[in-house]
Amino acid sequence: CPEGCEVVGRRQREVQCVDGQKGRPLRPFHCQALSSRPPSTLSCHPQPCQPWRTSPWGQVHTHTLSHVDWLGPNELQYDCEYKLFHPQCSRSCGGGLRERLVYCPEPQRCNATQRPNDTETCNLQPCSYWDPQDWEKCSVSCGGGMQHRVVPCVVEDSSSVENSLCDQINMPDTLRTCNLQECKTNTGLLCRKNSMSSRFCDKLKLLGRCSLRSIQKQCCVTCRG
Numbered sequence: 001c002p003e004g005c006e007v008v009g010r011r012q013r014e015v016q017c018v019d020g021q022k023g024r025p026l027r028p029f030h031c032q033a034l035s036s037r038p039p040s041t042l043s044c045h046p047q048p049c050q051p052w053r054t055s056p057w058g059q060v061h062t063h064t065l066s067h068v069d070w071l072g073p074n075e076l077q078y079d080c081e082y083k084l085f086h087p088q089c090s091r092s093c094g095g096g097l098r099e100r101l102v103y104c105p106e107p108q109r110c111n112a113t114q115r116p117n118d119t120e121t122c123n124l125q126p127c128s129y130w131d132p133q134d135w136e137k138c139s140v141s142c143g144g145g146m147q148h149r150v151v152p153c154v155v156e157d158s159s160s161v162e163n164s165l166c167d168q169i170n171m172p173d174t175l176r177t178c179n180l181q182e183c184k185t186n187t188g189l190l191c192r193k194n195s196m197s198s199r200f201c202d203k204l205k206l207l208g209r210c211s212l213r214s215i216q217k218q219c220c221v222t223c224r225g
Helices: 198-206 213-218 220-224
Strands: 010-012 041-043 069-072 075-078 081-084 096-099 119-122 128-130 145-148 153-155 175-178
Touching: 198 213, 198 220, 213 220
Parallel strands: none
Antiparallel strands: 010 041, 069 075, 075 081, 096 119, 128 153, 145 175
């Protein structure tokens, strides 16, 4: 009979009339009076198909299996060896591929037209990454200031997306210190701090008083900024 499940076929055999004592072939009419002629063909009874079995989704290498048993939800045994399948995608974003093992528990006993897929796409969301822009001008020319820059989260076509879609741990800095050198007065002396309050010095600077030598001395940090 033909191999495979749910396959209808026929078996054939040769039927001859022979001499019972000498074993030599005779013409068919010699046997017709003794008994009816046995059938020369028989129908094969198709065997029911076994269901396909699959491993968990993961990155699987192709193997030729002669014997397969389940050991657990993510583990198979074949030929006395163990294989652990990790359900992971080939890419974390931008469209990847993951595979699984699809096998028949008995050779030729599964319907080939009903075989499940052994690959599928995964992680189809676009890849996102941090795109740091140029640093802005330092807030002061001396005495220690701050610089700011914009660090948007973008996808592959450079369009901005929510920051939560980028890696928060490895986000580049958006602030840094700058111009840490000490400020100097017009006399060449180092200026470490204003002798008047910084708020009052800010007002004097807005009024244009930093052009006065006395104000430059008392508000040296503010006037040099």
